[in-house]
Amino acid sequence: MDAYVTAAPGGGGGDTGAAGRAAAAKLLPAAERTRDAARSADWTAAAEAYRAVVNGWTPAERGIRGDNPAVYGLLETKMSLLRIALQAEPLREEAALAESEALVALLSGYSEGKAVDTGGAAAEPASIEGLISYLNQASASAKAGDSPAAAAVMEQFITAWPSAEGAVQLASPKVYANIENESTAVTGYLLSDPPKLAGALEIMDNMLAELTPLAGEQTYTAWDAALILLREGLEAILVLAALLAYLRREAEPAARRWVWSGAAVGLAGSIGIAVLLTYTISQAASGGARELIEGIAGLVAVVMMLTVGRWLHGKSNTAAWNKYVDRQMQGALAKGNLWYLFFIAALAILREGAETTIFYAGMAPAIATSQLLLGIGGALAVLIVLGYAIIALSAKLPIAAFFRTATALIYYLVFRFLGESIHALQVAGKIPAHAESSLPSIGWLGLYPTWETFVPQMLILAFILWELLRGRQASRRMRTPNRLTK
Structure with missing residues (x-):
C-alpha cells in the first residue's frame, strides 16, 4: 500500500512544517529551470541548473527532514537519480527529463502543503548492514558483467540510503559525505554506454571498506x-x-x-x-x-x-x-x-x-x-x-x-x-x-x-x-x- 503523508506528519510542529515548506519553495525555481532545460534538450543549462539545486539543498535539508522525513528521503532519491542521468555517458535524456519532472512535482506539492505520495518511502528504515548487502549484490553482478542488474541494485541502494544515512553520519561524518557522492558516481558508471565496470567496481570496493567498520554496533549483553x-x-x-x-x-x-x-x-x-x-x-x-x-x-x-x-x-x-x-x-x-x-x-x-x-x-x-x-x-x-x-x-x-x-x-x-x-x-x-x-x-x-x-x-x-x-x-x-x- 502506498503511504500518504501531508506536510505536517513529520512531527516537527507548525513552525518546523512552515520552515520545511519554505525551504522547499526556495529550491523550486532551480528545479523548474532544470526541468525546462531538459524539455528543450539544453543539457548544458540543465546541468548548471541542477548544480543550483544541489547548492540550495544543503541549507534546506535540515528543515525538510525535521518536518517530514519521508519527503526528505524521496527528495534525496530523486536528486540522486537526476544526477546519475545527467552524468551518464552518454547522457540518459529520457531519464533526466522524467526525474526533473518528478522533482519539480514533489517540491511544488510539498511546498504548497498538499498531500504527497511517497510511494513507500516511509517504510521500515534501512540499516548499514542492508546498505552493505546491496553493495555486495551490485558488486557480484558487475563482476559477472551484468551492468543493468548492478545498476538496478544500486538504485535500490540510493532509495534506501536516506533512511540509513543518519546512522552513518553519527558514526563518521566523513564516510557520510563520501558515500553520498560515490553512490551516484558508481551508478553513472554502470549506466554508461559502454559500462565502465572497472571504475564502478573500484568505487564499490571503497564504499564497502568505508561502511563495513560502521556495521554491527552494540553486540555486548x-x-x-x-x-x-x-x-x-x-x-x-x-x-x-x-x-x-x-x-x-x-x-x-x-x-x-x-x-x-x-x-x-x-x-x-x-x-x-x-x-x-x-x-x-x-x-x-x-x-x-x-x-x-x-x-x-x-x-x-x-x-x-x-x-x-x-x-x-x-x-x-x-x-x-x-x-x-x-x-x-x-x-x-x-x-x-x-x-x-x-x-x-x-x-x-x-x-x-x-x-x-x-x-x-x-x-x-x-x-x-x-x-x-x-x-x-x-x-x-x-x-x-x-x-x-x-x-x-x-x-x-x-x-x-x-x-x-x-x-x-x-x-x-x-x-x-x-x-x-x-x-x-x-x-x-x-x-x-x-x-x-x-x-x-x-x-x-x-x-x-x-x-x-x-x-x-x-x-x-x-x-x-x-x-x-x-x-x-x-x-x-x-x-x-x-x-x-x-
Whole structure:
C-alpha cells in the first residue's frame, strides 16, 4: 500500500512544517529551470541548473527532514537519480527529463502543503548492514558483467540510503559525505554506454571498506558484563579464602583482621579507579573519540587478559595453587610483618578491581546501560552467595575446574575484545578497513569481514591454542612420576 503523508506528519510542529515548506519553495525555481532545460534538450543549462539545486539543498535539508522525513528521503532519491542521468555517458535524456519532472512535482506539492505520495518511502528504515548487502549484490553482478542488474541494485541502494544515512553520519561524518557522492558516481558508471565496470567496481570496493567498520554496533549483553565480574570477583574471593584458611591452619587468628583490612582498602582503591576512569572517559568521549577510547581501552584489556589467562592456566591444578598460596604466606609470616599480609590482600583485591574496570571501560561504549547494570547486579548477587559459602561456611571450591573455566572465558573475551577494539579504531578512522565478503561476520565473537580484524584474531587464536597445548603437556609431565632408566 502506498503511504500518504501531508506536510505536517513529520512531527516537527507548525513552525518546523512552515520552515520545511519554505525551504522547499526556495529550491523550486532551480528545479523548474532544470526541468525546462531538459524539455528543450539544453543539457548544458540543465546541468548548471541542477548544480543550483544541489547548492540550495544543503541549507534546506535540515528543515525538510525535521518536518517530514519521508519527503526528505524521496527528495534525496530523486536528486540522486537526476544526477546519475545527467552524468551518464552518454547522457540518459529520457531519464533526466522524467526525474526533473518528478522533482519539480514533489517540491511544488510539498511546498504548497498538499498531500504527497511517497510511494513507500516511509517504510521500515534501512540499516548499514542492508546498505552493505546491496553493495555486495551490485558488486557480484558487475563482476559477472551484468551492468543493468548492478545498476538496478544500486538504485535500490540510493532509495534506501536516506533512511540509513543518519546512522552513518553519527558514526563518521566523513564516510557520510563520501558515500553520498560515490553512490551516484558508481551508478553513472554502470549506466554508461559502454559500462565502465572497472571504475564502478573500484568505487564499490571503497564504499564497502568505508561502511563495513560502521556495521554491527552494540553486540555486548548482560551475560558478557556478568562474565567479567564473576571471573574477577570469584578469583578475589578465592585469594581471600586461601589467605584466611592458611592463617586458621597456622593458628594465627589475630592476623585475619589485617587481611580483611587490606581487602577493604583494595576495594576502596578499585572504586576510586573506576570513578576516575569513568569521569575521564565521559569527558573525552565525543564523536569519533568514543570509538578511539573504546578501541584503546579494549586493546589494553586484551593485553591484561592475556597476562591473567597465562597466570590462571599456570594455577589450574590444586597442587600448583596451594604451593603458590603457601609461598606467599610463609614469606609474610616469616618476616613477622603483619603489614605484609595487609598489602598482599589489598593488592589482590586492587588488581582484580583494576582489571574489572579496564575491561568494562572497553565494553561500556558498546553495551546498553541497562544490560551493563543487569550484568553487574546479577554477578554481584552470585558473588555474595559464593563468598559467604566459601569464606564463612568453608565450602570447598573445585580449584582446577574453576581455573579451567575462568581461563576459557578469558580467552573467549580476548578473542572478542581484539576484534571489537580494532573495529572501533576502524570506525574512528585510525586503522584502514579492507572488506572481504567471504570473511565471516559473527557479532558475539567480534568477527568482522575485514582483513585488519580477521588476521590478528587468527594469530591470537593460534597463540591461545598453543598456550593450551603447552599447559596440557606441562600438567601431564607433573602427573607422570619420574622413572629411572638404565
